[in-house]
Structure formats: structure tokens, C-alpha cells
Amino acid sequence: MFTRITVCLDMFGYPNRCKHCWIGHSPNGNLTIDDLKFVAEEFRPFTNCLTVYDWYREPDFKDNYKELWDLCNRLSDIHEKHFELISVWRIVRDKEYVKWLSSLGLKKVQLTLFGGQEKTDFYTGRKNAYNEILEAIEILLENKISPRIQIFVNKDNIDELPFIENLIKSLDLENRCKSFGGEFSLFLHQGSCDGENEKLYPIRVTSDDLKKIPQTLVEYTLKHFNKSSIEEVFGKTEQALYEELIHDHSTASYVSETPVFYIDNKFNVYPNVAPPSPARLLGNLKTDGIETVLANYTENKSISQHIRLTVPLCNLVESQGDCKSQRLFDKEDYIEYLLNKYCRKYS
DSSP: OBSOEEEEEOSSOOSOOOTTOTTOOOOOOOOOHHHHHHHHHHHGGGBSOEEEESOSSSTTOSTTHHHHHHHHHHHOSSOOOOOSOOOHHHHTTOHHHHHHHHHTTOOEEEEEEOSSHHHHHHHHTSTTHHHHHHHHHHHHHHTTOEEEEEEEOOTTTGGGHHHHHHHHHHHTHHHHHHTTTOOOEEEEEOOOSSGGGGGGGGGOOBHHHHTTSOHHHHHHHHHHHTOSOHHHHHOEEHHHHHHHHTTOOOOOOOOOSSOEEEEOTTOEEEETTSOOOGGGOOEETTTTOHHHHHHHHHTTOSHHHHHHHHSOHHHHHHHHOOTTOOBEEOHHHHHHHHHHHHHHHHO
16 A cells, blocks of 8 residues: 555647657547546555546646546545646637636746747747747736746757846846736756657756856756756766766665656556656556556566666666766766666667
8 A cells, every 4th residue: 555646647648749858759649537537446446645637748738627627636635736837838729728727826837948939949849839938928927927937958059048038138027927926937957868858968068058058047047946056956967977876886766655657648657757668667557457557666577667776876877877978967867867778778
């Protein structure tokens, strides 16, 4: 019996094909309410505290989003408040959506930029994404919801950061949020290096690139993460992490008493510690059954779990790391990057 289980069913997918998406790309589905009920019923006997979501890529993407929200609440013992993630696609097409978000008590919403229109559309994987984000900002402000701007930084878009700095100033976002008691926030980071974002490894930023970040954006970022320097935010060089981990013989288990599971539109189940992939697969609810899925999880039987539990970190970094690379990583993100590469090579 688990203390708590959270299950997220990818019922409808999402409208974008983001190049930074750590979850990766998979075909959109069209699952039914009965499918959502089935998933909840399968996991229910194994915990006294179940939380159910109908998405893990884009919330509120389907027209019956209100019905799905209410159903997830009924199926859950504890349901979180609405995440500060929304459907940008919907907010510019559905006038009722922002009113509904406001009725749920949402005070802040995260939006993602990569620079100007060309870069943002390119990274989002959808034409007109940039213009829709700007439209979404105005809709949010009109309804007294503060935007929080997330910016993924790579070598190919870092020169566009002054554009974003000027955009924030021209839209007067800080003062407009203050006018209704809200708070504008913004932060930069390079993201993890898994899913689609792993493909961006060649253009991952180095310490020299950080000198190009406008000071205003640095200050916003340090406030968001409560850090004292931008170097703390972006982490250590791969070389430094390699030299640290090459002496680390530890292993780890990903098993938790409060697991979160991602379930794709084919009913394959994955732990949410990393992107859904063959190496992370725990089984299929329809063909294998819930007992097998949970046993594979608790007994570390998936390929990635088994490798992380049995292969020391020093072996992972020696096999898959670059001892001379100056690319910047958070330590845990770097370990996941090494593990993903190792799984593909040896499985």
C-alpha cells in the first residue's frame, strides 16, 4: 500500500511540438471519460490517497475541460489547486477559459519565450505561438492574473535576451501586475537534458555565455530561484561534474512511497522521474495489469531503474560523460542525462 499515488493520463496530447520538452513527443490521443475512470479504478486499491489528472503535457486542451476537472476532483482523494500551467492554445480561443481559471483562484500563470517571434515559434513547434503568448499576457492581465515568464537559454537564442528585456519593459509588466496586487516574475534556465531537450546538447550554454545575459534578467532569475549568482542557477560544467562523479560509487532506487505515474494514450505506464521511454516502461494497464505494473516499479524491474540501482555513478560517467565539456548542468539533471544515454546503449 502506497502512502499516496498520483496518476496522470495523457488523454488528448497537446498542440505544440516543443523542442525543449523534457517529456518528449508522442502522438496525440482521444481517450474517453470511461478510460479515465478505468485508470482511477485500477490504482484505487493500492493507496488510501489517490490523485488523478487527465493530462501530463497540456492542461485544459480539450473542449470539455471543465467536466474533466470536476471528474478528476471526484476521482481524487486530494486534488491540487490548478497548476500555474495553462493551455495558451485555449486562452486565446475560448473567452470563458480565463474566467474559469480566475474562478479557481489562479493568481499566476507561467508562459514560455525563447526570444522574438521566429525563435519562439521555432522552439514551440507551432506557427504564431509567439503572438498568441503576447495575446495571452494581455488576457491574463485584464483578468488580474500575473504572468510568469520562463525562458530557456541555449547558444542559438542567448543573443535574443536583450529583445526579451526590452519587451518586458515595453509591456510595463511589473507595474501592471502591481496595479492589482500581483507580482510579475521571470526566470532563465537551460532546462534538463532529456526528452527533446537532449537533442539540444550541442548548443547547451557554457560559463562564457552567461556574460551575455542582461543584468535585469539576471536579477529577476536570482529572485525567482533565491540564488546569489547566475552561476548557481545554471550549475557546474560537465567537466567538473565528471571529475566529481568519477569517484562516486553510489547507486540509487527511484521507488517512492508517493509515486507519480504517467500513462500514455495506449495505457503504457511510466514513473514521472524522466521522459516516457522504452527503458522507463513499467508495463501496460490493459495487457499486463496493475499488479504487474506496480511490481515492476517496486522491484526496480524497468531497464532504467535496474541500471540506476546496479551500475555505480562512476561507471555511468566514465561510459557516457565528456571529461572536457564546458556545458553547464544541474547535478541531478546531468545524472539523468548519463542514465538515459547508458540505457539506450546497453539495452
